Amino acid sequence: MGNPEKIESIEEELHRTQVNKHTEHHIGLLKAKLAKLRREEEADKNRSVGSTLSYAVKRSGDATVTLIGLPSVGKSTLMNKLTNANSKIASYYFTTLTVVPGMMEYKGARIQILDLPGIIGGASKGRGLGKRVLSVVRSSDLILFIVEVHQPDTLPILINELKNIGIRPDEQQPKVTIEKASMGGIAINSLVPLTKMRNETITKVLQLYDIMNARVIINEDISYDQLVDVILQNRKYVPSLKLMNKIDLVSPQTLKEIKSKINYDYISISAETNLNIDILKEKIYQKLDFIRVFMQPKGEETDYEEPLIIKNNSSVLDVCNKIHRELKYTLRYALVSGKSVKYNRQKVGVTHRLMNEDVITLITK
Ligand SMILES: Nc1nc2c(ncn2[C@@H]2O[C@H](COP(=O)(O)OP(=O)(O)OP(=O)(O)O)[C@@H](O)[C@H]2O)c(=O)[nH]1
Ligand SMILES: [Mg+2]
Incomplete structure (x- = not known):
């Protein structure tokens, strides 16, 4: 057999x-x-x-967020509201045919958003635009699942497609x-x-x-x-937010009825008429769980003006990588003051985990 x-x-x-x-x-x-x-x-x-298994989308910014939804639920419309991008919008299926990146700037953080083609049941097995596209979700920090107000029960299709390619939305390792x-x-x-x-x-x-x-x-x-x-060992555990779009199409009464039937938490929005978009931005920012750290160049004052935005639980190595790709090779140690250490200007190595508002000096060779 x-x-x-x-x-x-x-x-x-x-x-x-x-x-x-x-x-x-x-x-x-x-x-x-x-x-x-x-x-x-x-x-x-x-x-x-x-x-080649995945789309090469260059990651940039402080975090990457992907938009996942069936065709025509309004992903590109939302993308254009959140970012500086201009992703094509139309009333037919599969308007977006490739991954379109955009940047959302919010509270000093630069958040990369990837607009994807619509996915359909079976995408992970090659139906529709398929697996190659979906694989960009693996390296993202947050998934935005979007359903339409008229099809609130389609969320399991989306989750299932991601699970089929080894992504575990909202699960912990x-x-x-x-x-x-x-x-x-x-x-x-x-x-x-x-x-x-x-x-x-x-x-x-x-x-x-x-x-x-x-x-x-x-x-x-x-x-x-x-x-x-x-x-x-190759599973990706990615958090998500669920959005219900096009709420402008139904009455408040219908919206209530839907809410009583749905068993997951979601944010109601209308991308087209700009409803709750600011609330959404804030939720994205919070969910990404950023911290701010301040750099103090050796022998100089701490730079409180432009903090470095990093994910909570990041290490000194992550900070190095953020500043310059080669920096980790010349780093000897770091001096850290703040909540993550016991003493001021404590000497730490690359694996040391930082906390919000730490002050860091990098000592290089
Ligand atoms: N009424 C209403 N229409 C919307 C809303 N958001 C998007 N639309 C419309 O829905 C249609 C599809 O929007 P798109 O943004 O292209 O949808 P998409 O999810 O990117 O579609 P694909 O790229 O084909 O997967 C367009 O006609 C939009 O104008 C909304 O909040 N309310
Ligand atoms: Mg689109």
Whole structure:
């Protein structure tokens, strides 16, 4: 049996199997097998096409945000309201055919926004404008999911397409580590009670991925799907905001009714008539979780006028990279004052994590 047939037969079995206490571990294992086969299929396909997997969009600014939505929901209209860009707008599907970048300046931060072509169910498998386009989301800091007021229940389609290419919107990296070893079999050390997995099946899933010897430390009650994510190590955990656009088309009463039916938090906007666009800008800024740090060049005054905007939890290395690509090679250490250190002008290395309003001096060779 080739991979496509194997995939089909597992899909059938999954379809046939009822989910209950007796079958859940078996189903977990089947899904892990399916994930592995699909991945091999994908690798084969890419090899035969010889494709370059992602769009080369140059990242710029302090953070990158991508607009994700079905065709014609108003992504480009919103893009033009948020940034200096002029992305084409029209009432037909697939007006935007490639990734269009723009820059939003807000409270001193420069936020790059990427307008994408509309995605449709099956995009991750090559339908519509597909996977290459979607892959730019992997390196973004925030996703804006946009649905139209008339189709508020289409959000799962969007999330599903991203999940299919290894993006995990709004999830956190599971607190599980797998330390591979050269012998000793698989030792599982769970520090929390597991309700969704059992040791025997965990071992089988690991073996499926050719991990025969390892120490598994489990700090969170995860599912088999998440275990596969940990094994594959190439998942991207990206936060999101959900937007409902075109609210100008319905009455306040209808809007209320929609709200009562929808089970996720969203921001109501009208890109065309500029409703709630300022609120949205602020929410984007907050969600990106920036901090400001001040540079003090050696022997000079601190520059409080132009703080450096960096993501919370950034390190001295991130600061170096932001200033100049080569800087990290000549850096000896940094002197930091502020909340992230115990003493003023404390000497720290590149991995030191900074906090809001720290003052930094970089000492180079
Ligand atoms: N009434 C109303 N119409 C809107 C709004 N935002 C966008 N539109 C209209 O919706 C249509 C599609 O808008 P676009 O911005 O091109 O949509 P898109 O999501 O970029 O579409 P694709 O690039 O094809 O995926 C256009 O006719 C817009 O004028 C809105 O807030 N209210
Ligand atoms: Mg568009």
